[in-house]
Amino acid sequence: MFRIRCPYCRELRSEEEFSYAGEAHIPRPEDPSSLSDAEWGEYLHTRTNPRGPHREMWVHTAGCRRYFNVLRDTLSYEILAVYLVGEMPPEREEAR
Amino acid sequence: MVKYASISETRCAGSNPGRMERYSLLSLVRHARRYHENWQRAWRDPAPKKAYDIVIVGGGGHGLATAYYLAKVHGVTDVAVVEKGWLGGGNTGRNTTIVRSNYLRDESSHLYEFSLKLWEGLSQELNFNVMFSPRGVLYLGHNLHDMREIERRVNANRLNGIDAELLSTADVQKLVPLMSCSPNARYPVLGASLQRRGGIARHDAVAWGFARAADAQGVDILQRTEVTGVRCDNGAVAGVETSRGFIGARKVACVTAGNSGVLAAMAGLKLPIESRPLQALVSEPLKPCLDVVVQSSGVHCYVSQADKGDLVIGAGTDSYNGYGQRGSFSVIEHTLQAICELFPAFSRVRMNRHWGGIVDICPDACPIIGETPVRGLYFNCGWGTGGFKATPGSGYVFAETLAYERPHPLAAPFSLDRFATGALVDEHGAAGVAH
């Protein structure tokens, strides 16, 4: 039952207002037709799934409905950073 | 601090492999006469050898079953099961113990039916009462779409030789008197499928029974031994680094539900898996009030009554990745809303405890069994929310896969390469949409 600070609403709100939207930074391949079946399968299904800091997407479903990125520790459930789509997580957090 | 009189003088050193004392009423009587002072250890606590033919990572039900069948069926006894904590401490000891085989697709139903057949003789096979109780598993339908899917599944099951019946609302009410079968309910019960051979079992006993039987076959069970790395040479596995030193192995078999991704990362692999909390809860113990297992995906609940009297209730999977063995309270709230909706009499019953396990979920809700790009490294993972029921079958087919280095026919459809070819075995059930 963690809380996330929505970067658009700028408020710390309960997890229940948000929906998880999967691992972040998995861009859709520019030219899918140039990929082998295995490479395409990797894009579709393979995930990092770390025990620890995880870069993931959330959407503020019951709020502004905007997607954004979160760096969250999957063991402690600590929210280490919140950043916008298209950005990378803050350096110091990345170093953890 | 003062130390008081020790009561440890009767502690036994350990049993010998191959000399497993048989449990029976007679043995209980015999030991009772000796005040139960001479019971053998259920399994030894050996020091790790330098190397094994096969190292199985993960001392849960699936890993221990794999070890047992390797030794028993294939005579491969140079095997160690490496467990970072205590046997059965992962999802084996955290699940809601439902056993059934009524899956939709041929590939899954064959595997789970094979497993169910093993369950039916498992206590006798292991000489350990795993309390498999085939009391029947009901799956409720709440709308026409559900009923269509239920009928499809019942027909598919019967053609696969799996017992399945279609029940009317009245039949359901007769089986479960406390269930609300009112046609005015928000999600009325329109009918159900029933697999009479399905039921529940004692989860811990499954791990212990397999451990004891595997130990008796000569398998080394190494508890409190955490794998910290997987050593590979030239694309082939060489062994595992552990908290008790390096253990060499010709083959390494990872059976670590809830940690598969972590293990894979040690070998430089990524898997099509996400690990998520799955929660469950129990009520206080009650006198018998529910004689079958009830499942409903329409109102989202799974409930049975354990032999001890607790209502054992499966809650949902959290939507996000997590390794914390705890989930969101809102999942518990939704689950109990469903329980109170379906069983209005249970509203005054109280929740004793709730907890979470970590399940490894594959995109098609089916497991991955078999080899990996690293030679000698095998995975058996991704059982999602339904691994317990597969325990003996999973161990059996994985053991054969390891022993002969080719997939057991029942395991073949569950290879890792299906995620490249697209040959997924979709068991999500039908998408719940209609015009």
Added chain:
Amino acid sequence: MSEDVRRLAAGGRIDRDQALDFVFDGRALRGFAGDTLASALLANGVDVVGRSFKYGRPRGIVGHGAEEPNAIVEVGTGASCVPNLRATQVELYDGLEARSTGSSVFQRAVGAFGRLLPAGFYYKTFMSSPRAWMAWERLLRHAAGFGRAPDAADPDTYDRMNHHCDVLVVGAGPAGLSAALEAAGWGARVLLADEQSEFGGSLLAETRTLGGDGAAAWLDATLAELDASANVELLPRSTVSGYYDHNFLTIVERRSDHLGPVAVAGTRERLHRVRAEQVVLATGAIERPLVFANNDLPGVMLASSVSTYVNRYAVAPGKSLLLFTTNDHGYRTALDWHRIGREVVAIVDARENPAGGWVAAAKDSGIEVIARHAITEAVGRSRVSGAAIAPLQRNALVGASRRLACDLVACSGGWNPTLHLGSQTGVKPRWSKSAAAFLPGDLGEGTLCAGAVAGTPTLRGCLEQGALAGATAASRAGFGSGRTTRAAPEVDEPSEAPTGSLFLVPHPKRVSRAPRQFVDFQLDVTAADIELAAREGYESVEHVKRYTALGFGTDQGKLGNVNGVAILADVLGKDIAEVGTTMYRPSYTPATFGAIAARDVGGFFDAERHTPMHDWHTDHGAEWEDVGRWKRPWYYPQSGETMQQAVNRECLAARDGVAIVDASTLGKIDIQGADAAEFLDRVYTTGFRKLGIGRCRYGLMLHEDGTIFDDGVTARLAESRYLMHTTTGNAEVVFAWLERWHQTEWPDLKVYFTSVTDHWATAALVGPKSRTVLAKVCTDIDLSGEAFPFMVVREGRVAGVPARVFRISFSGELSFEVNVPAQHGRSVWDALIDAGAEFDIMPYGTETMHVLRAEKGFIIVGQDTDGSMTPADMGMDWAVRRNKPFGFLGDRSLDLADHVREDRPQLVGLASGDGKTVLPEGGQLVDDPERPPPVPFAGHVTSSYYSARLSRPIALGMVKGGAKRMGETVYCPLADGRVLKASIVDSVFYDPKEERQRV
């Protein structure tokens, strides 16, 4: 027991003017307001309150609060029954009915064979055959369990409340009250919750003075001050049951159980969901019993409980007390007993040299103190009548035992901090040798522990620590400096010597042979069981818990767990710290299902969605189908009609005359922006760029893995504006899907989405006469086939209301889907019905809709597809454009090796072999019906109906390689043994040239 010597003549916090009658196990008894059921039972001389779980031994009340393992009762009857309440936590009310639990005849009989039932006996037997276990299981199930579940729906209601507070203080004992005072003083919003009916915790049974006054006076003044503070909310009868991530806690408040079996007004319980900036845990401690032979006899109690019954409830649960202690604190019980003029047989102290202030006080009162001794065994049948004591050195017996007579044994083995809540978040407790107890681990910045839970032994210490915690919490939440503002009251308390460490008391016989030494009373777990578990290799504390059931009861081992851990550590030759505890899980004490479900049951379980025409359907006798959250008319039976007759009538009206269906539930998404066309091209298999304004096109939406997940018709309303239709059940999913791709992958596209599903009401006029009917109420659109062709949308007025009319068809007939703003839906519907009256317009429901579309071979996503089908599988390559510049989502997956196999299941039509029997939906198809199971899957029936128009059954199905098997026969074996034949035919049964919808 002589009459009424149990209730003391004076003292206590009971109201002697308010006598309350109650019934326990059929006996009519009387207590007073302020009593718990337990104190009233003790006052009435009820010694045996139940029989034990496994051995059927008589059991009495041991504790006075949440720790009570034995007095588990059912309160109420029938639907209002609550199973498994602890008598120590049941407030007495007039007319209360309670019954003991777990005392079956069977269990008493089994007790005789107790030696055959060591820990885990059931793993070793009852397995001669699979059937044998089922027979044994029946017996065991009936013996197990405590109370009975209510037999009918709960008559009560429940609710929930959300809180955001600065400081949540858990526990209103001396530490919690002090914390609340300080935090509130600094201006923080404070929530103070306590599980008891009265605030005060240990102060409610306190005999010492605080700041010169009685404890009660200090308590009254403190409560008055808190009550008067606007920033403090007090929650009595409220158990903080769960502590979750980021300081989220749950509190279950019991609002009516103290008044009667059912709430007279309002809700029975309330779930408080609290998000606290700071949490102060002031949960106190629970006394630890000592483990000796027959320590489960009624009359063996916790020392603090004896004191509580004497001081708070004015009940003396016996005549002659023998106190067994390992610490100074326990002496106070002997002093309390002495004060009320009853006999203290002796104080047996296990320590070498007891010398603290309380010890001196006891000696001064003339009480015999027997040091370096232990009670090795309690004696008695259904109540303790004496005890064997023996000299002890370094926790080993060093001499012969002797017997002392008594009828009450009070035990104190030290204190176990109530650290459950703090540990629920996964923080492991740590063992403190000096405190001889587990203390809370490092709980982080958001949590403070104060008082006995932190191992603080003295009352003054608890008051001071509480105040500091309150000030610190307030400061961390942004209020004040963190300094305390008032001095804690002076308490007259002597110094205490350290607690001795004694868990299992040695017995002249070894553990396996001694009379049972109980560790967990509720589940009958003994020291011998723990020893046996370890001997058999169940060495992890979790294994011991699971093998012996230690701590698995409804008390969750509040009394027994630490003793169990200590005994295990000794058996294994390890430190207690090394053995550790099992995981702590919510709830702290059991929480009512209903309270957690709160209001979201019955009518509030899940919202129902109704279309604007809902009442009309109800008035016209519609049967309903649930589709997602929507209620949709299924069919409209007329008097005496079967469902089939009604559907036939509705179908024929649509094919031959005119019919009308409420299609408002279809998802509608308004899509605007310069890049709307490009966006649609990317999410649909078809192309939208070149679609003319005012025209409509069908599209399939795929997941990236190439499987179909939605379909529908999208219309171009303007140069850069489209209206997308989705399936009813998928409206929200599709909307989220569009937003996701736009926001995360293609933010550069200028496109905006608005869900307009409930902005519009949709009535579809269907049938050859639909044009004529519509023309009566719509004069500003030229409805002729030339001016308004198929797959075109027009705007105009229908029945005087602005409308969008779509010439699209899900029936294959001439059809006009009339969309009007939702508020006009009913009036336009009424107008259309009136206009159609002369043509016998027929309303129809989802069933007829399904038959009509199946006759045409139109699929329903989710019925004919199941999440694993590609467009090719459905024979819908015509709806896939592979040459778009960007491609579309799922495009690449269509070429995967498995997706181009020719033997994949493919959509076909199925003609019933006998021309009469309707194939069952969900029927499995096989090629060889003679084959015994497992029979290879050849396909399955996805849609199947009787077609009134064609006068024969029709069906759609998926058949492996079906597209190339036209004319072949497949078989559909049924559960009743019949085998139906079907031949594979084209999936379009009616009007294959599509002439009717284009007229």
